[in-house]
Amino acid sequence: MAKVTIDGIEIEVPDGTSILQAARMIGPTVAPPAMCFYTNLPSSGGYCRTCMVEVTKGSEKDPRPMPKLVASCRTQVMDGMVVGNRTSEKAVDARKGVVEFLLLNHPLDCPICDQAGECHLQDLSYENGSAKTRTDFERRTFDKIDIGDKIQLHMNRCILCYRCVKVADQLTPERVHGVMNRGDHSEISTYITKAVDNEFSGNMIDVCPVGALTDKTFRFKSRVWFTKPVTAHRDCDKCCGKVVLWYKGEDVLRVTGRKDQWGEVEEFICNTCRFDKKRTSDWVVEGPTNLSRHSVISANHYEKLVVPNELTLNDIKPLNP
Amino acid sequence: MKLTNRSVVVSKKELTWSEKLYLPAITQGLGITISHFFKKKATVQYPEVEKPRTEIWRGRHVLKRDEEGRENCTACGLCAVACPAEAITMEAAERMKGEEHLYREEKYAATYEINMLRCIFCGLCEEACPKDAIYLTDRLVSPEYDRQDFIYGKNKLVEKIDDRIDIVPRKK
Structure with missing residues (x-):
């Protein structure tokens, strides 16, 4: 086990965990963004450089800081490591630069x-x-x-x-x-x-x-925020058959895999489920998919509306019994 | 308990002889009425006369075309998601070969409808539009006999090529 501090929050993780995974264990407030790393795809990561973090203390044995920002998806934690992500000015600034390059x-x-x-x-x-864009050349x-x-x-x-x-x-x-x-x-x-x-x-x-x-x-069927995601499953001999159906009205417009908090597919699905099963009768519907309140997809969806209970005479208790 | 200084104690004292005649009160009331004949009127004879509206009046919407007459709207749906009254609906379609002179981008709004009865003319759709496509104009939504006629489709919303609507003042 290794003890690592990310943005001032300490967590103990198994040896061999990457900084990114350790940060994700703490929660979304400290987890660096990742564009190329994908948990379910071994050897992914290291290309996009958006997950760069600053390591201010290498480990307990060798407390020197790492000379450059490191890609957190490809760097393993060491015992006593201190990492700065949101709190590190260097990392925030570097990420801003990386985004600018990605958008060039x-x-x-x-x-x-x-x-x-x-x-x-x-x-x-x-x-x-x-x-703002700072460049004006042709893309x-x-x-x-x-x-x-x-x-x-x-x-x-x-x-x-x-x-x-x-x-x-x-x-x-x-x-x-x-x-x-x-x-x-x-x-x-x-x-x-x-x-x-x-x-x-x-x-x-x-x-x-x-x-x-x-x-x-x-393609061009609907914007995602006009569709309603519904979790569903079916018996499939090729894949797990666990999917999200994207409804507009009564029609299933598309089928995707279920994504977790980090936007990564939990289990991959086959093309039969994805492209050929687009009727409600093909699926066992489990219920509406829970989306982040901050996602535009949940705009104008009211399925979580809680109506307050109306008071009845029995609810009213005397002040001094 | 006295709550305000404006409260008046109602008295039911007997009317005097002159008050019982009612004539002074009637002439006083008539005088007020007649004096209004000579004052400036607060109303106008719409639709022959219209009250002046500001240039940036938020009235009936227009879907703009660009300089070459192509529709700006790409059916991105941002106006609909921004609309607090949920008055806007649309369906997108892909631009085919040979339609380049009709639509500016590879996607366009096949149908675009605003329910003018739901619309509260707040202008958020205009603010959300990334393509300079929808604007509120200084025109009014005309009265209709049928509720269905208030759902404006593209035939009513898209500006005519030979009758462009100037929205420069609103852009400022």
Whole structure:
């Protein structure tokens, strides 16, 4: 076990835990944001640099501070480590810079993008970025590539987090897409525009933190905040079958995996559940999904409205019995 | 207990002979009425005469087009989520090839409806709009005989290409 202090809060965690995971154990107030790290995808993380934290004390044995900010998703805790995240000016400032870099080439097409409202980059830039763009040069654009009839790829929106590549590597037996070219020219693509049609390929949509990979069957159907998420399950021989159905009126507009507090899918689902089962009769509905009150998706949803009990004569007790 | 200084004790004393005639009271009342004939009237003869409205009056909405006549609205739904009266509904559609001169972006509002009976003309939709598409104008919502007619669709909301509505004063 290692004792680690993050933003002044001490916690004991098993050896080998990353700083990010330790911070998440404490809670969302100290957890650094993460755009590329994904708990269910081993070897993810380390690309986006949004989770940078300052380590002011390396460990009990070697109390020297780490010379540079470290990526908390890839750095393991050590006994006696002291980490600054929100309290560290350096980390906050660096994150602001990282957000600015991520947004350099990211198009400002949130009004069109289907991810808007559940986009991690939106949240990240809202919480950590600056309100103004300082550059006025042309943003990088790519030619459109069709990667099948189920998944829509918008390369312009990609932030190269590699999560979808990890999904393809780890969930599907043979990968047909990956990152081509290097540096500023990198892009997600398939081998000679070969369609992605693996049974678990739809999870790329769920893991994508931005709107680069979206559900083509849901394309422009509705904004997420007009849909009502409902938790449901079904017997599936390929996956766990635990999903969230996104309703508009009586229609299921799309099916996604269940996401936890950190926006990560709890269990991956198969394409049959995701794309082919869009009737209420296919599912056993468990109830409305609990969303954060701060999410725009919960705007104008009143399912949690509590009506105060009306007083009856029996409720009124005399003051001096 | 006396609560205010304005309270008057009601007395039921007998009227005098001149008061019993009622004539002085009637002429006094008539005098007040007749004096109003010569004063400036508070009302106007609408719709022949209209009271002046400020340039930034929050009236009937317009969905703007850009300089090339393409619709600005992309059906992003921010006006609807900002609307406190929940008066706005919309459905989006994808722009097809050959429609580039009609819609500015690759998504557009296939239907866009404002229920003018629900609308409270607060202007939050205008404030929320990221595409410069919806504005409140100094025009009024005209009276209708049927409640259904107050649900304004795109045919009533989108400005005519040859009859643009100037919203520059509101933009200031």
